[in-house]
Amino acid sequence: MKKKMRQFFRPSNIILSLIMLLIALTMLVPILNLLAKSLSDPQAVSGMKGYQIWPSGLNLINYEIIFNNQVVWTALKNSVFITVVGTGVNILMTTSLAYALTRPNLVGKKAIMIFLIIMMIFEPGIIQEYFVVKDLHLLDSLWSMVLYRSVSVYNVILLMRFFQETPEVLLEAAKIDGAGHMRILFSIFLPLNKVPIMTVGMFYAVYRWNEFFHSSIFLSSRSNTVLQVFLRQFVVEGDTTALSALGSIDLSAISMSALRAATIIVTIVPILVLYPFILKYYTSGVLTGGVKE
Amino acid sequence: MLKRIKKDRVLYLMMLPALLYFVIFHVWPIIEMRLAFYDYRIVGDNIFVGWKHFKTLFSTPAFYKIIKNTLVISFMKIVLFFPFPVAFALALNELRSGPFRKVVQVTSYLPHFLSWVVIAGVWYEFLSPSSGLVMDLVELFGGERKNLLTDKNSILWVLFASSTWRSMGWDSIIYLSAILGINASLYEAARIDGAGRWATIRYIILPALAGPMITVLILNVGFVMSAGYDQILNFSNDAVLSRVDILDTYVYRIGLLQGQYSFATAANLFKGVIGTIMILLTHFTSKKLTGKGAW
Numbered sequence: 001m002k003k004k005m006r007q008f009f010r011p012s013n014i015i016l017s018l019i020m021l022l023i024a025l026t027m028l029v030p031i032l033n034l035l036a037k038s039l040s041d042p043q044a045v046s047g048m049k050g051y052q053i054w055p056s057g058l059n060l061i062n063y064e065i066i067f068n069n070q071v072v073w074t075a076l077k078n079s080v081f082i083t084v085v086g087t088g089v090n091i092l093m094t095t096s097l098a099y100a101l102t103r104p105n106l107v108g109k110k111a112i113m114i115f116l117i118i119m120m121i122f123e124p125g126i127i128q129e130y131f132v133v134k135d136l137h138l139l140d141s142l143w144s145m146v147l148y149r150s151v152s153v154y155n156v157i158l159l160m161r162f163f164q165e166t167p168e169v170l171l172e173a174a175k176i177d178g179a180g181h182m183r184i185l186f187s188i189f190l191p192l193n194k195v196p197i198m199t200v201g202m203f204y205a206v207y208r209w210n211e212f213f214h215s216s217i218f219l220s221s222r223s224n225t226v227l228q229v230f231l232r233q234f235v236v237e238g239d240t241t242a243l244s245a246l247g248s249i250d251l252s253a254i255s256m257s258a259l260r261a262a263t264i265i266v267t268i269v270p271i272l273v274l275y276p277f278i279l280k281y282y283t284s285g286v287l288t289g290g291v292k293e
Numbered sequence: 294m295l296k297r298i299k300k301d302r303v304l305y306l307m308m309l310p311a312l313l314y315f316v317i318f319h320v321w322p323i324i325e326m327r328l329a330f331y332d333y334r335i336v337g338d339n340i341f342v343g344w345k346h347f348k349t350l351f352s353t354p355a356f357y358k359i360i361k362n363t364l365v366i367s368f369m370k371i372v373l374f375f376p377f378p379v380a381f382a383l384a385l386n387e388l389r390s391g392p393f394r395k396v397v398q399v400t401s402y403l404p405h406f407l408s409w410v411v412i413a414g415v416w417y418e419f420l421s422p423s424s425g426l427v428m429d430l431v432e433l434f435g436g437e438r439k440n441l442l443t444d445k446n447s448i449l450w451v452l453f454a455s456s457t458w459r460s461m462g463w464d465s466i467i468y469l470s471a472i473l474g475i476n477a478s479l480y481e482a483a484r485i486d487g488a489g490r491w492a493t494i495r496y497i498i499l500p501a502l503a504g505p506m507i508t509v510l511i512l513n514v515g516f517v518m519s520a521g522y523d524q525i526l527n528f529s530n531d532a533v534l535s536r537v538d539i540l541d542t543y544v545y546r547i548g549l550l551q552g553q554y555s556f557a558t559a560a561n562l563f564k565g566v567i568g569t570i571m572i573l574l575t576h577f578t579s580k581k582l583t584g585k586g587a588w
Contacts, residue, residue: 012490013387013389016384016387016388017388017393019384020384020385020388020397021393021397023381023397023401023461024396024397024400024401026458027400027401027403027404027458027462028400029426030415030416030418030419030426031403031415033418033419033426034414034415034418037418046423046424048424049424049426049429050418050419050421050424050425050426050427050428050429051426051429092310093310093311093314094311096307096308096310096311097307097308097311097312099307100304100305100307100308101308103301103304105297106301106304107294107297107298107301108298112308112312115312115315116315117588119315119319119320120588121569121572121573121587122323122565122569123565123568124318124319124322124323124325124326125322125326125544125548125558125561125562125565126541126544126545126548126549126561127328127544127548127549127554127557127558127561128321128322128323128325128326128328128558129318129322130549131322131325132317132318132321132322132325136317147314147318148318150310150311150314150318151311151314151315153588154588156311157588180303181303181304181307182303182307185307206406209408210406210407210408210409210410210411211408212408212409212410212523213522213523213526217549228408228410228411231410231411231414232410232413232527235410235413235414235417236410236413236414236417236527257418257424260414260418261418263414264411264414264415267408267410267411268407268411271406271407275399275403275406278406279399279402283466286466286467287466287467287470
């Protein structure tokens with residue numbers, strides 16, 4: 001015990017702990033500062049320092065304004081729709097492709113794998129992607145973003161590694177019962193590979209929630225915008241027209257800075273809520289999958 | 294063989310949606326990139342012009358500036374950034390395991406999961422000349438408040454700092470797991486030989502990290518042509534555009550915003566071809582050296 005204590009108080013350990021604490025604070029304080037500003041009285045926000053992580057004059061008015069805004073509400077709904085439906089499509093397509101490709105003696109497997117790897121390394125240009133979506137008459141439709149990135153080759157390869165390890169013996173009984181591939185996939189493979197499937201599900205869901213570039217190009221109208229694009233217009237481009245379109249609010253009584261903070265917090269919350277799961281599954285995926293995300 | 298194909302028809306059916314997706318959203322637009330060799334027409338067929346757009350591209354001085362920007366920013370994010378996650382993993386490993394270490398770990402991974410839009414929002418406040426934490430500190434130490442985001446000389450460092458802020462923690466995972474994989478008997482042997490903390494790092498831990506370090510470095514070089522447009526789109530403004538305009542943002546601006554579709558496609562194709570060659574080269578190099586490739 002004594003030795004342990006001495007070790008703990010060695011100057012080098014204290015310095016190291018302080019440095020690490022500082023690094024962690026650099027990541028936390030700016031976010032907590034925004035949280036504090038979003039919960040503060042709009043009049044007090046401009047006087048708040050960057051390190052202040054407690055609200056000045058606790059007030060929920062900023063969130064009230066945001067959630068009473070039609071544009072924010074629509075954007076939030078659209079983001080949730082694209083993330084949920086899109087991730088569903090992702091999981092369905094990725095698991096069926098990985099399943100089929102890991103069946104023994106599949107004719108043409110090698111050709112398909114080469115095709116997929118070419119798809120992974122050569123990305124189409126953004127202009128042509130725009131034209132394809134236009135030709136499909138999907139411009140300004142949420143479905144463009146649901147379908148875009150339906151499958152990621154990297155995730156297919158990751159899943160294949162797990163599916164390959166599923167023992168053939170387990171399938172024999174089902175095959176004798178006359179179960180088809182669909183039933184084998186859903187009743188045997190999915191339950192056995194819950195962790196890897198959740199992992200790719202998390203990869204997709206986080207990607208979809210955070211996507212803003214293609215959404216800003218494919219979804220042009222305000223009724224089809226998503227949260228990240230709205231946030232970008234509001235925070236990065238400083239466009240406040242969506243918010244000031246509100247009739248009932250006295251513009252002099254609100255603080256744009258606090259509203260920005262509140263919008264950012266709303267955008268982060270789903271990630272924070274899911275953070276324990278995201279960490280658990282991402283970590284397992286990264287460690288089996290190698291170096292790339 | 295036909296019999297086998299027929300027997301497996303359900304499997305082909307299962308692959309169909311995904312393969313169709315690739316044909317429609319990947320192959321089709323890639324084929325359409327032939328627009329680089331045509332003049333775009335709103336009505337009627339495009340006119341074949343051969344290498345015209347590439348010739349214009351290579352005689353545009355701005356293009357070289359953009360390539361330079363791309364390479365400079367990539368260099369910062371690949372080479373300058375490289376030691377940070379390694380050092381962070383080493384430091385984490387030196388912390389006694391317990392709640393403090395766990396909290397540091399979990400906090401440092403968080404920024405990786407935030408979009409660049411959100412990070413830009415956080416950093417705009419963080420760097421705000423009037424109320425940001427950074428300028429509060431600068432002032433505290435006698436410096437003068439200024440806006441780093443609109444300063445040509447500091448914007449690259451803002452890009453570097455924010456991307457290090459975002460990735461240092463998460464990218465250290467690969468090294469930390471390599472450290473945790475070191476056989477305990479090696480530490481024991483080192484301790485008996487009288488090795489201190491630094492000697493242990495130098496002779497036991499760093500050699501164990503050599504493999505992943507080489508893989509990460511080589512594979513990242515494969516992405517040298519993409520310097521991270523999603524970050525730059527959110528951190529650029531008119532004042533600093535000349536420093537941060539990279540190939541991807543250039544294609545986006547010239548093509549989708551200004552409507553010079555053919556010319557922008559030529560720039561995009563140039564980037565795509567060089568990028569693909571780089572990825573292939575680095576993949577096979579890494580595979581040969583460390584046994585691990587990009588896929």
